[in-house]
Amino acid sequence: MTAAWTISGAKARQGDKLVLDAASLVACAGEVVGVVGPNGAGKTSLLRAGLGLLPMTEGEALLSGKRLDELSAAERATLVGYLPQDRRVAWNLPAEMVASLGAVDLPEAQALVVARERLARVGAADLAKRGVLDMSGGERARVLLARLLTTRAPLLVADEPIAGLDPDAQLLTLELLRAEAASGVAVVVTLHDLSLAARYCDRVAVIDVGRVVAEGAPSMALSPEILARVFRLDGALIETPAGPVLAARRI
């Protein structure tokens, strides 16, 4: 089976700094892949390079087996939906219009129908007519998640989708992304919360100074050695009834 997303040997620079140093990542249909790592390790750079937003000096990226640089903007949008970390919205558009921006391939009326359905899916059906700047941060995050789902792409990439959300909204967001994966979509998220990464991801890729240093099932990738070496944490994942929890202290 072709992977939804393959990044191999990606090298990229931002100014003089090498932000990616031969980093690789694979995401297949039906799985949630978590990308974790310290601040500035290259999580966002890896996503951006794999999406064509950050030029790679070496390496290549494939979307559903097709070379990224051979795809038009419209073709690329049918293969991947992207939720950037920057969730500022410039104008006070109604939520349903914001969500409908995920479906530029559809006529406006049809896009709105899809958008309303996705808003309902994220539990924001009652917000459809509200302006997004009149909402709380959590409500706006739901609307933007609905916009991501409106793309109907086989690969959904979300950069820190739970940053700044309250605990309930964090769990809801990750559960919604899991549900998308269950329906056959490949999901890639960057996360800072290692407990939630371990709980909601099928696989975790740990990135440090531009390299993927560990990759696999959460319990393997987030081993005590990696926690110590990459995150400077002394601790381990502990199984609890609610799922794995990171118990650690600073080294």
Added chain:
Amino acid sequence: MSLLRLCLIMLGLLALAVVFAVTLGETPLALSQYAQALTHPASPPGEVLWTIRAPRVAMAALVGAALGLAGATMQGLLRNPLADPGVLGVSAVSGLGAALAIACGLAAVPGAIELAALAGALLAGGAVVAIAVRLREPEALILFGVAISAFGGALTALVFNLAPSPVAIAEILAWLMGSVENRDWTDSLRAIVPMAGGAVLCLKAGQGLRMLTLGEEAAKMSGLPMARLRAYAVAGAALLTGAAVAGAGVIGFVGLAAPHMVRALVKDDPRRTLWPSALAGALLLVLADLAARLVPTDQELKLGVVTALFGAPAFALLAWRAARSWRS
């Protein structure tokens, strides 16, 4: 409110303003003379209405529409409620072109000032297009516009400095203050061609402007050809501004204020703001020109002075509101 209904209401208001602007003026006419003007366009009252006032009103409406549309486009493109063609530096360089032409003694050559102003706007617009494709951040584009603006202003000051005669200085100053005095129908016809081109480009960019609501990266991944749409928007706004400056000199704040009059009525949508902004700009400038004519002063007020007097406080108010919303 639906877009069509809003546009029809704006058109109605504009038509009303145009009727007032054509009927009212410095030369008072009796009712019988209005009747005469309507039935005999060649009669003296007809001359006043159809060859003095009407072309002037038409020019004010065209320039206002161009500036309103350019402003709405730039605000959408830069995701900034304070943007207007002046931000790009297009007005400044356009004014520089006109100033240069006058200083070189080309004022007597028909169309020379207009062409120089248009050339200046296209030069600045071209520079902005070239840069905009490389600079992805809207803030960077604004800063670049500020730089162009400052440079255009500096060169215009240099033209003043080196101007051969006080007459040339007075002429340049008159141009920079902006006016639609003594325009005839050919002026409108000459302005309408680049304006139509600019309007088509801006309207084609509409969906891209709407997508930019989500930010640069989300827009880039949306599937729309954003680099092309962005270039349309910048080129269209430059063309509209250049044609406006060529037709009426430098007139500020209309491009800033017009979109704000209609934005809330189309639920903030940058795409559906475009047409109503053009109509609002036309309405604003027709009324401003009427005010310039009717306010009894020894020297007729310049249109650019009137818009600046009302526009600068409006700008301060908008800046205050924007700053408050950005803080939260």
